[in-house]
Amino acid sequence: MADKIKKFFAKKKADAKFKLAGPGHKLSDSSTTVIGPSKQNKSSYAPSNVAPSDAARQAAEAAMVRLQAQKKDTAFNTSFAAIQAKVRRELEAESKNKDEPQVPRSSTKVGDEIECSQHLAVKGVFYKCPLISDEILTKEEWKVKIKEFLFKTLEEEKGMTSVLIIYSCNYVRTKITDCVNILVRYLDNIIANPEETKFHKIRCSNATFCDKVLPVLGAIEFLEAAGFRQQELEHNGTPEEFLVWSKENIDGLETLQFLRDTLKAEERVELEIDRNLQVLSPAQAANRIELPQEFYALTVEELKKERQQKSEQVEKQMQLRTKAMREKDEIREIRKYKFCLIRIRFPDGLYLQGTFSVYEKYSEVLEFVQENLEHEGLPFLLTLPTGHKLNEGDKKSTLVDLRLVPATILLFQWDPTVEDDLKAIGNTAYLKPEVMLLVQSM
Numbered sequence: 001m002a003d004k005i006k007k008f009f010a011k012k013k014a015d016a017k018f019k020l021a022g023p024g025h026k027l028s029d030s031s032t033t034v035i036g037p038s039k040q041n042k043s044s045y046a047p048s049n050v051a052p053s054d055a056a057r058q059a060a061e062a063a064m065v066r067l068q069a070q071k072k073d074t075a076f077n078t079s080f081a082a083i084q085a086k087v088r089r090e091l092e093a094e095s096k097n098k099d100e101p102q103v104p105r106s107s108t109k110v111g112d113e114i115e116c117s118q119h120l121a122v123k124g125v126f127y128k129c130p131l132i133s134d135e136i137l138t139k140e141e142w143k144v145k146i147k148e149f150l151f152k153t154l155e156e157e158k159g160m161t162s163v164l165i166i167y168s169c170n171y172v173r174t175k176i177t178d179c180v181n182i183l184v185r186y187l188d189n190i191i192a193n194p195e196e197t198k199f200h201k202i203r204c205s206n207a208t209f210c211d212k213v214l215p216v217l218g219a220i221e222f223l224e225a226a227g228f229r230q231q232e233l234e235h236n237g238t239p240e241e242f243l244v245w246s247k248e249n250i251d252g253l254e255t256l257q258f259l260r261d262t263l264k265a266e267e268r269v270e271l272e273i274d275r276n277l278q279v280l281s282p283a284q285a286a287n288r289i290e291l292p293q294e295f296y297a298l299t300v301e302e303l304k305k306e307r308q309q310k311s312e313q314v315e316k317q318m319q320l321r322t323k324a325m326r327e328k329d330e331i332r333e334i335r336k337y338k339f340c341l342i343r344i345r346f347p348d349g350l351y352l353q354g355t356f357s358v359y360e361k362y363s364e365v366l367e368f369v370q371e372n373l374e375h376e377g378l379p380f381l382l383t384l385p386t387g388h389k390l391n392e393g394d395k396k397s398t399l400v401d402l403r404l405v406p407a408t409i410l411l412f413q414w415d416p417t418v419e420d421d422l423k424a425i426g427n428t429a430y431l432k433p434e435v436m437l438l439v440q441s442m
Helices: 002-020 039-044 054-072 074-098 110-116 139-153 158-168 173-192 207-213 219-225 253-264 282-287 300-308 310-318 323-334 362-370 416-424
Strands: 127-129 133-137 201-203 228-235 238-245 278-280 339-345 351-357 380-383 407-414
Touching: 127 139, 133 139, 139 158, 158 173, 158 219, 158 253, 173 207, 173 219, 173 253, 201 228, 219 228, 219 253, 278 282, 282 351, 339 362, 351 362, 362 380, 407 416
Parallel strands: 339 407
Antiparallel strands: 127 133, 201 238, 228 238, 278 351, 339 351, 380 407
8 A cells, every 4th residue: 555655656746847847849840949059159069970989988977876976965955955944934934024013022932932042953843755745844834735735636546645635634643543433434334235225325414424524634535535425315304415325436346445445554644854964063062052842742831831840850859869760750851852863973073963753763873874974884883972882782772762862962983993994095084075065154
């Protein structure tokens, strides 16, 4: 089921790119505009029918290899996209503010204090959705974009798309579960008793239908894909709206089985956390220490209450506490966060910074470091500031299990087996040149 969805989205993306290329032209059409060398440079341009030389072919092959390598290393550009997204939102906000009267602020909320702080380690949490596009956006922006994309796709593939809408555009898990259970029951009744007419009708004023199916986005579209159509029928002597099923509206009962299986597969459009890669100087790393509101699993009100309790925590630290009590407090503290910030400190003093979910594996951190190294593929070690070295056995552990939440600095060093060789060739650079472009000015 997941493969079918991926192929479906891949086709949609390819169609979108094709449309962006503009209308096509027949080669025989005399009105076709051909883009080529300008008239001013015509004398210096001489197309040749001679086959390319061996040297030219080798140069072309080398260029293709470089191009493939650059394509492989494009991950670092995601942070630029995140910055562009932020700038776009700021410009829109500034434009909006110009058109609105300025109202003096009498008070500042805790959330505002965090967002406006000059000491934020990162400006927010951003996401990717490769199934739909290559953009880097906030979760709220993606919610709008995913909804728009799926509803535009409904007419092309109503069954699969309506299921994706149910799971991707509704955000209360219990309501989704209740709705799915009822939809599955509707289909099961028809699949088991296709000739039983009492299972062919759903009264639109039915309390269960109104409460658990109608409010869920995508549910009505799913029933339409399953062969239901809205009709007015007599009920107790009064005309009422019904959804009525007919086998003529579908290709066969196997369609219902396919839709049922699709619904039970619980597939949704998933977002991936963008690392929001940054490279910081020691001074910047020391100044940017606060985390934005998005990192917290707490609401603004809960966070405010948490701050008010800080004095009590100080008093607790003054008391004699058992190891179990300290561990319990530590776990409670960690559970306040949804995301964590990992900074890798290199021997040259620079920091490589990335954003992670607290439930991602430590192996994701290793992969993040590896893909940004100048000598990608060489073994390296990461050490906690306490001196504890993270090893192979930690790869499958989550960041929350390793207590790397909410923010941690890991010290980088090359594996001793390759460090001397790197010094011998005189290449002691750590990060790729394109990643070094991200070093921020003070």
